[in-house]
Amino acid sequence: MVKNGSLVANKQFETLMRKADIRSMSGIAVITSLVKPYMCPGTCVYCPTEYRMPKSYIASEPAAARSQQLNFDPYQLMQKRIEMLEGNGHPCDKIEYIIKGGTWNAYPLKYQYWYILESFKACNNFSRDVEVPSTGEDEWREKKLEDIQTALEEEQTFNETADYRIIGLTLETRPDAISPKTIHHMRRQGCTRIELGLQAPDDKILDLIQRGHSVQQFRDAITLLRQAGFKVDLHFMPDLPGSSPEHDVEMYKTLFTDLALRPDMVKIYPCAVIKSAELYQWLQDGRYTPYGEEGLFRALLQMKLETPRYCRISRLIRDIPSEEIEAGNKITNLREELEKELHKRGQVCVCLRCREIGRQQKLMSAEQLLADPEIVVETYETIGGTEYFITMEDAGHQAVYGFLRLRLPEKIGEKNEKLFEYMPEIRDVAFIRELHTYGQLVGIGKTEEGASQHTGLGSLLMKEAERIAKEQGYNKVAVISGVGVRGYYEKKHGYVKEGTYMVKTLS
Ligand SMILES: [Zn+2]
Numbered sequence: 001m002v003k004n005g006s007l008v009a010n011k012q013f014e015t016l017m018r019k020a021d022i023r024s025m026s027g028i029a030v031i032t033s034l035v036k037p038y039m040c041p042g043t044c045v046y047c048p049t050e051y052r053m054p055k056s057y058i059a060s061e062p063a064a065a066r067s068q069q070l071n072f073d074p075y076q077l078m079q080k081r082i083e084m085l086e087g088n089g090h091p092c093d094k095i096e097y098i099i100k101g102g103t104w105n106a107y108p109l110k111y112q113y114w115y116i117l118e119s120f121k122a123c124n125n126f127s128r129d130v131e132v133p134s135t136g137e138d139e140w141r142e143k144k145l146e147d148i149q150t151a152l153e154e155e156q157t158f159n160e161t162a163d164y165r166i167i168g169l170t171l172e173t174r175p176d177a178i179s180p181k182t183i184h185h186m187r188r189q190g191c192t193r194i195e196l197g198l199q200a201p202d203d204k205i206l207d208l209i210q211r212g213h214s215v216q217q218f219r220d221a222i223t224l225l226r227q228a229g230f231k232v233d234l235h236f237m238p239d240l241p242g243s244s245p246e247h248d249v250e251m252y253k254t255l256f257t258d259l260a261l262r263p264d265m266v267k268i269y270p271c272a273v274i275k276s277a278e279l280y281q282w283l284q285d286g287r288y289t290p291y292g293e294e295g296l297f298r299a300l301l302q303m304k305l306e307t308p309r310y311c312r313i314s315r316l317i318r319d320i321p322s323e324e325i326e327a328g329n330k331i332t333n334l335r336e337e338l339e340k341e342l343h344k345r346g347q348v349c350v351c352l353r354c355r356e357i358g359r360q361q362k363l364m365s366a367e368q369l370l371a372d373p374e375i376v377v378e379t380y381e382t383i384g385g386t387e388y389f390i391t392m393e394d395a396g397h398q399a400v401y402g403f404l405r406l407r408l409p410e411k412i413g414e415k416n417e418k419l420f421e422y423m424p425e426i427r428d429v430a431f432i433r434e435l436h437t438y439g440q441l442v443g444i445g446k447t448e449e450g451a452s453q454h455t456g457l458g459s460l461l462m463k464e465a466e467r468i469a470k471e472q473g474y475n476k477v478a479v480i481s482g483v484g485v486r487g488y489y490e491k492k493h494g495y496v497k498e499g500t501y502m503v504k505t506l507s
Pocket of ligand 1: 313
């Protein structure tokens with residue numbers, strides 16, 4: 001009715017009508033699509049293997065169910081999801097797009113490029129007078145890879161100024177699929193973040209569960225990804241065969257003490273036994289017994305306390321309907337229960353997610369909220385470079401209003417040379433791996449009273465990052481920018497597109 005002019009927009013009413021507010025609390029609408037079922041090189045024992053589902057997914061998970069209903073068609077999935085979210089009052093002008101299912105790099109290259117091409121097209125067609133027709137899965141098979149790549153580039157350029165912009169793209173893969181070449185392709189596809197399943201940093205357990213890669217392979221993959229400026233979201237799985245609550249906590253600690261790991265985000269998915277997984281047999285014949293809810297709760301509580309400020313615990317359990325779980329955690333509100341327990345003990349989780357302003361503001365006084373935030377810079381070492389975690393926080397360091405991840409790479413290793421062969425634009429650059437300001441999602445170009453999205457936080461953080469880079473002897477900065485925010489770096493900060501990155505030479 002607002003659109004057709006029969007009603008005047010009322011912000012207060014819209015806020016009241018907005019369902020599931022949490023989804024856009026971080027300032028961005030998250031849209032998840034699944035790729036079609038395809039072989040996965042893995043043989044992990046805990047992995048659900050359902051007919052007509054990509055490996056590791058269960059048909060009753062919400063995103064999986066939606067994807068199956070639309071026959072894993074990327075175009076339909078994107079359009080329907082935008083319509084649905086907007087119908088529920090969530091603006092979708094900034095989309096964090098997550099593609100899930102199996103191992104991305106195991107899919108044929110043509111399929112990968114086609115899937116992303118159709119996703120961008122679906123967003124762009126909302127802004128077009130004459131729509132570019134969607135192409136089906138059979139049509140792309142006939143086309144040359146270069147043609148699909150060129151079409152994707154055109155859609156990406158259009159998306160820079162479209163109404164629905166893809167500002168970040170997450171792909172899910174395995175460490176043994178990461179190489180300079182696959183990284184290059186994922187950059188061309190617009191990928192900015194990788195989800196990697198480590199599960200357990202212990203070769204004995206990885207062997208036992210038939211994960212098919214070693215901890216060292218994982219360390220190499222995450223290092224290489226970081227050397228290309230990617231953000232890495234790591235999956236950790238407590239309660240696997242061969243572990244115990246104590247051992248899980250010890251392993252979790254190594255995620256942050258091992259200089260090759262130190263992930264930006266972590267998803268903690270306690271092992272759940274699903275009927276279609278091999279682990280179900282193990283459960284039946286006694287080879288595996290989960291360590292029980294009490295042990296799991298205790299371990300997770302400790303993990304929260306071991307998480308450093310730069311890391312975001314983005315998920316704490318997987319969205320598996322409890323009736324599918326034969327054994328393992330069935331508490332669906334585990335996260336809330338853990339928070340309650342920490343609160344009771346007078347302890348806090350300082351992970352990035354828990355400190356986001358959206359979650360902290362109801363705990364803060366008016367004075368705290370009105371006081372000017374300040375910039376805090378924390379550094380930590382990783383293999384191949386130093387990370388600067390720059391945040392804008394309230395004076396009491398309770399809440400984060402926005403943050404930036406700056407990486408200053410050091411030694412040029414052999415693998416880096418290979419990376420530069422594919423992407424010469426990233427030689428000797430300082431990387432801005434992530435820039436994020438929080439607040440209720442505000443339309444691009446609009447301002448709304450009380451919202452923190454467009455109060456210049458981003459610019460302050462960028463200036464600080466460029467200052468540090470220059471001070472440390474770098475004269476070039478590269479942003480691993482999502483397609484939909486290229487324009488922001490260009491217009492607001494003077495960056496230019498070079499290869500697949502936004503680059504600026506510091507004067
Ligand atoms: Zn936390």
